[in-house]
Every structure is written in structure tokens, then in C-alpha cells.
Amino acid sequence: MQLFKEMEGSALNAATGTGNIPCPSSSNKKSKRVSDNVSAYTVQCAKCSKWRFIPTKEKYEEIREKIAELPFLCETAREWRPDITCEEETDLVRDGSWNWAIDKPCIPQPPPGWQRILRIRARGGTKFADLYYDAPSGKRLRSMQEVQSYMHEHSEPGVTLSQFSFQIPEPLEENYVRKRRTSSATLNDMSGAVVPVAATPISWIPPDQSRDFHFGGERNSTSDAEAPAES
């Protein structure tokens, strides 16, 4: 299970982070082309159900790709946090400043040289997010169709369509996305609890609250153990 938080506005490339905390950075960007507006990635331990921050987008993508056959455990995080155990408090404090979403598991890592870009849209729109792939050439592709025709025109040895997925996560917050008019539209449908199917929660954060990571936060809201879709 994974989560991320969103940061609006500035380009953030979690992938450039080498430490524990992905810092907003535009270091290796020459243009103002935007990257993800996601600034942190988190995965849930399959054993203790606590959340652990993942230091880079690449690592997150690697974990996500294999999570079905290779469940994430706290000890996996020792790669970047040598002391971490299941005894440590969860990395996440659900204090309302974070918005959550459910990421899909088993999404392939982008081919080498490619970037998978997720842009969370503003609340109240008709769609939750956009997903793009940036080709090594810099070309931005918006759909499988575009990937396909790009591959037709450019030789990308060893790259296949199966390495692409345009699946976007789901917002946990009901009504983040404006519901389309339906004939039976009642305003308060309480039934809409998001029940992810073996999926991966993600979170993003509203603007201007970008850097307050809660590693081992004190006010642990007990376990964020379960699929955070209560009520």
C-alpha cells in the first residue's frame, strides 16, 4: 500500500532526493515543464501495517511494481533507514493536513529514460488526475495511443507497451472529484466509501504545507493500519 502527498505549484522531483526526505528541487530541470505534484510516497508494511516513507519516486515505483509478489516490510526500509523496525511508530500522522488517495499496485516501472508523471488535479473538477509519460526525447505522451504511435516513429529497443500504464490513483476523499449528474442525484450519498481492492493508498497535501513530514511523529493516530476508508 502506498501513498503520496501532493504539492501544488512548484515542480518537485522526489527522484532527485538522496536522503530520507524528498526535498523540493528543480535541479536537473532545464525547462519549466512540470513534474509530478506529488512530494512523498509511502508504503504500508505487510506485517505491522504501519506506513513508511519511501525516499524516492524510483524506489516507490520499484516497490509498487512488485508489491504483489514482494510485499513491503518495515525491514525493506532499512535500505535507507538502517534502524527501522516494526516497533517504530508509523511515519504518518493523519491530522487532516494530508489528502489521501489509493494508488494501484503492480504498475510497471517506466522504461529506462522515461518518466511517469502524475498530476493531481484541483478539487471539484471532472477528473482526479492526469498521467503522462515523458519520453527520453522530451516528448510528453498522454495516452496508450500516443505511446504506440511514438514507438512507431522512434526506435526504442526493448521497450514494449506493457511497460506503460495510464492508471491513475483514486482520491480517498469522497467528492474530491465532482460527480457527474445522474438522474437519481442525491446530494448526500453516504454509501460512497472508497473501498480499494487490494490497492495502495496515497496521499497528497494542500499547497503550502509541503515540508512537514512526520517521521515517527509523536501524535500517532494509532495505526493508520487499515485501508483508510472508514466512513
Next chain:
DNA sequence: GCCACCGGTGGC
């Protein structure tokens, strides 16, 4: 002129 963002819709 470009592109990030958003909405609409055809096809399932």
C-alpha cells in the same frame, strides 16, 4: 507559440 490544465464524450 507552447503547454498545463480542464472538460467533454464515444465506446465499452
Next chain:
DNA sequence: GCCACCGGTGGC
């Protein structure tokens, strides 16, 4: 009803 796909456009 959903979502993959793509067109439009405002802001830069």
C-alpha cells in the same frame, strides 16, 4: 456508468 482519449484554452 466509467474511463481512455483528445480538444480547447488561459496563462505564461
